[in-house]
Each structure stands twice: as structure tokens, then as C-alpha cells.
Amino acid sequence: KAGVTQTPRYLIKTRGQQVTLSCSPISGHRSVSWYQQTPGQGLQFLFEYFSETQRNKGNFPGRFSGRQFSNSRSEMNVSTLELGDSALYLCASSSGGGEETQYFGPGTRLLVL
Amino acid sequence: QKEVEQNSGPLSVPEGAIASLNCTYSDRGSQSFFWYRQYSGKSPELIMSIYSNGDKEDGRFTAQLNKASQYVSLLIRDSQPSDSATYLCAGSSNDYKLSFGAGTTVTVRA
Numbered sequence: 001k002a003g004v005t006q007t008p009r010y011l012i013k014t015r016g017q018q019v020t021l022s023c024s025p026i027s028g029h030r031s032v033s034w035y036q037q038t039p040g041q042g043l044q045f046l047f048e049y050f051s052e053t054q055r056n057k058g059n060f061p062g063r064f065s066g067r068q069f070s071n072s073r074s075e076m077n078v079s080t081l082e083l084g085d086s087a088l089y090l091c092a093s094s095s096g097g098g099e100e101t102q103y104f105g106p107g108t109r110l111l112v113l
Numbered sequence: 114q115k116e117v118e119q120n121s122g123p124l125s126v127p128e129g130a131i132a133s134l135n136c137t138y139s140d141r142g143s144q145s146f147f148w149y150r151q152y153s154g155k156s157p158e159l160i161m162s163i164y165s166n167g168d169k170e171d172g173r174f175t176a177q178l179n180k181a182s183q184y185v186s187l188l189i190r191d192s193q194p195s196d197s198a199t200y201l202c203a204g205s206s207n208d209y210k211l212s213f214g215a216g217t218t219v220t221v222r223a
Contacts, residue, residue, distance in 0.1 A: 033210065043157075043201065043213040056209045090156055092211075099145035099164075099205040104156040 002027065004093050004105030012111045018079040021108045025072050025093030032074035033102055034066060037088040046089075049074055050096050078110075086112045116140050119202050119214035127222050132189040134217050136202030139183070143204040146178055146185045147211065151199045160200075161187065192221045 005024045013019050025032050034046040045058040049068035066076040072093075078085055088109050092102035120135045138146075145164050149157035161176040163169045163185065169176045175188040185204075189196055199218045203211040 031209065035211075035213075042215045043203075043211075045210040045212070048209040050209070058210070088156075099207050101147065101159060101162050102211055103159065104149075107156045 004091055004103055006089075006091050006105040006108050008108060009106065010109050010111075012113065013081050014113050015081055015083060017081050018077060019081060019110060020075055020077045021089055021091075021110075023074045023076075023091030023093075023105060025074070025091075026103060029093035029095055029103075030072050031094045031096040031100075031102075032068055032072065033092045033094070034074070034076050035090045035092065036060075037090060037107075038086075043090070046076065081112045083112050086110060115214070116143075116212040117202055117204050117214040119200075119217050122217035123220060124217055125220045125222060126192050128192060128194060130192050130221075132192050132196065132219050132221070134187040134189075134200050134202070134219070136185040136187075136214055137183055138185070138204045138212075140204065140206050140212070141180075141183065142206040143183075143212075144207060145205040146176070147203045147205070148174075148176060148185075148187045149201040149203065150196075151201060151216070153198075157201055189219070192219075194221050194223050197221045 031050045033048040047057045068074045088107045091105045094100040094102045148160045151157045163176040173190045177186045199216040202214040
């Protein structure tokens with residue numbers, strides 16, 4: 001089975017711009033979660049989607065949003081980028097149970113200048 | 114207080130030795146625990162999952178869970194230079210998210 005894929009792998013943006021990241025889960029997985037990883041804060045949960053519905057959301061400002069499509073692919077969007085949004089954004093997929101193993105994609109490294 | 118805490122490290126062990134990693138959690142509702150390995154510049158990859166009290170072994174890795182003490186550990190036996198990485202402990206409380214510790218960086222000296 002192919003793993004989780006994320007595009008793009010690298011992005012450079014400037015403050016105030018917006019960005020959209022994409023994630024395709026493992027075939028058959030219906031849950032997609034997003035995490036932000038920074039050296040200072042570690043891995044932090046952004047949100048989780050299952051069957052196009054957001055089931056949980058982390059403690060991030062409203063500039064961070066996401067959605068899931070009927071084929072389980074997911075996108076996250078960050079508007080009005082700030083320098084502090086520079087991070088590795090990781091997508092993980094699972095079958096959809098509340099405590100099931102999540103498998104991570106390679107990540108999108110975002111640099112905000 | 115973070116939901117998941119890991120012993121700070123970094124941890125340096127000689128090749129062939131046992132590396133011991135520890136993790137505590139604050140949410141008694143947590144039922145599932147995971148150890149991920151993350152090489153520098155890469156994404157986390159799953160090593161072990163553990164759901165019940167006791168030990169779970171997979172090759173050179175043994176995970177231990179003690180729900181009464183809210184404690185999870187990972188032992189790496191016969192450590193190899195390829196085990197040099199950051200190890201992340203994560204817990205889940207049936208709320209569709211993983212709560213991660215800060216990670217412990219392990220260096221295996223040849």
C-alpha cells in the first residue's frame with residue numbers, strides 16, 4: 001500500500017500571504033489529522049477529519065483551517081501568515097477509530113519570511 | 114502541565130547497550146500509547162503501540178505500560194547506530210488526536 005502523501009514538500013512564503021497544503025491518506029483510511037511541529041513547541045495537534053467532518057480541533061487561531069473531501073483527501077489552509085507559522089506540517093491517516101494508530105506523511109516544510 | 118512528559122535526555126549509549134526511554138501522562142482517560150521514531154529532517158514513523166498494562170515486545174524493542182502509575186517506557190536492546198534518532202511518546206484518549214511528548218534524542222556511540 002502506498003503511504004500518506006503530502007504536497008508540496010517545501011514552501012517559502014512571506015508574511016501576510018496564505019498557503020494551502022494537501023494530504024492524501026493511505027488507501028482505505030478515512031481519518032486525516034494535521035499536526036504542526038516546531039523546535040520550541042514540538043508536535044501539536046491542529047485538527048482531525050473523518051468523512052468530511054471535523055471531529056476535533058487543537059488550540060490554534062482561526063487562521064488555521066482545514067477540510068476533507070469525499071475521497072478522504074484533505075487540505076489545510078493558513079491565512080495571513082506570520083513568521084511563527086514556519087514549521088513542519090505533518091498529516092497522519094488512520095482507519096478512523098478514536099485511538100487507532102496514525103501513520104504520518106513526509107510533511108510539508110513551510111518557511112515564512 | 115503537558116499531557117505527556119518525556120525524560121529530557123539527550124541519551125547517549127554505547128553500541129550494544131540498552132537504551133531506556135520513559136514517558137508519563139496526566140490524562141487518566143488515555144487508553145492507547147505509541148512510540149514513534151523520528152530521524153532528523155524526516156517525519157515520525159511508528160515503532161510500537163501499546164494498549165494494555167504490561168510488556169509488549171517487537172524485535173529489539175519492548176514497550177511497557179503501567180496505567181496505575183500513568184507511565185510508559187520503551188527499551189531498545191542491543192542498540193545500533195541506526196537507532197540514533199528522536200523518540201516520541203504519544204497518548205490518545207479516544208478523542209481522535211495524539212498528544213505528544215517533547216521527545217528524547219538518542220545517540221548510539223559506535
